[in-house]
Amino acid sequence: MDIQKHKPVEDDAWHALKQFTAARIALGRTGHAVPLKELLKFKLAHAHARDAVYARLHVKELTQELQQFNLPVYSLHSKVKDRNEYLLHPDIGRQLNDASVQLLQSRSASFDIVVVLADGLSATAINHHAVPLLQQLIPLLQEAKFSIAITTAQQARVAVGDTIGSLMNAKLSLVLIGERPGLSAADSMGAYLTYNPTVGLTDESRNCISNIRPEGIDYAKAATKIHYLISSSFRLQYSGVTLKDDEQDFLAE
Structure with a gap:
């Protein structure tokens, strides 16, 4: 009986570029198929992404x-009742529930900056990266004499920051x-800042820094x-x- 010989993995022409990216490139081939090792890595990455979407914020x-x-520090919740509703109805995740609104209305102090830790599509990212980033960022903001409050927000979308800030x-x-998890990163955190937050604003009113995590934009660079x-936003x-991002000019002053 003829036994088919094992076919070794054939390297892709882009193999040398793998060192520069976590993207799924240059996987190689075994005959006409993707190598088993890469197939298993894909399935694992997909599982991590699904887990991140359904993860809970560790409030x-x-x-x-x-x-x-x-x-x-205030603990808040959107109007969303469960994760399925969150995924199916993005508009509800932009609104606070009645208890959260009453909590914020009962307080009297106002602040220069409110920091909102929202689960979004990867609570894993916030659980892992929010506090280490704030350890770098808050001393910078306090040195600049900004008054700050922090909230957590469960089942929340970006625009919930407009309601909270208002x-x-x-x-x-x-x-x-x-952020929405991908097959190369399930724990990527984004930062969205909005000056004069008001209900009804849209994305062109915000600035975003994406992919905050040790393998992306590290905490120190993101904080800077x-x-x-924030300093430019208050000044202007x-x-x-x-x-505009003229950070190099800012650092040179």
Whole structure:
């Protein structure tokens, strides 16, 4: 009986470029198929992405960790009742539930900046990266004499920061949110800042820094860029597409 010989993996012509990216390139071939090792890696990455989408925000643990900053911390929730509703109805995730609205209306203080930790599409990202980023960022903001409050927001979308900022009379909202997981990163965190947050604003009113994680934009670099954008936003009194990233000029001053 003829036994087919094992076919070795044939390297892709782009194999040398793999060192520069986590993207799924140059997987190689075994005959007409993707190598088994790469197929299993794909299935694992897909499983991590699904897990991230359905992960829960660790509110209790985050709240305890946030105490190190000696800042007001509020735990909030959108109008979303469960994860399926969150995924099917994005508009509901942009609105706070009644209890959260009442909580914010009951307080009297106002702040320059409200930082919102929102689960988004990857609570894993916030659970892992939000506090380490804030450890770099908050000292920079405090040195600049900004008053700051922090909230967590479960089942939330980016625009929930407009509602929170408006209710807290904040001059600027900074939303740290879990980004849509991909097959090379299930824990990527984004930062969205909005000057004069008001219900009804759209994305052109915001500035975004994406892919915050050790393998992407690291905490120190992200904190420096966020600090720059916030400082510029307060100086110019606007954010969004008209706020340009001239960070090198800022650092040279």
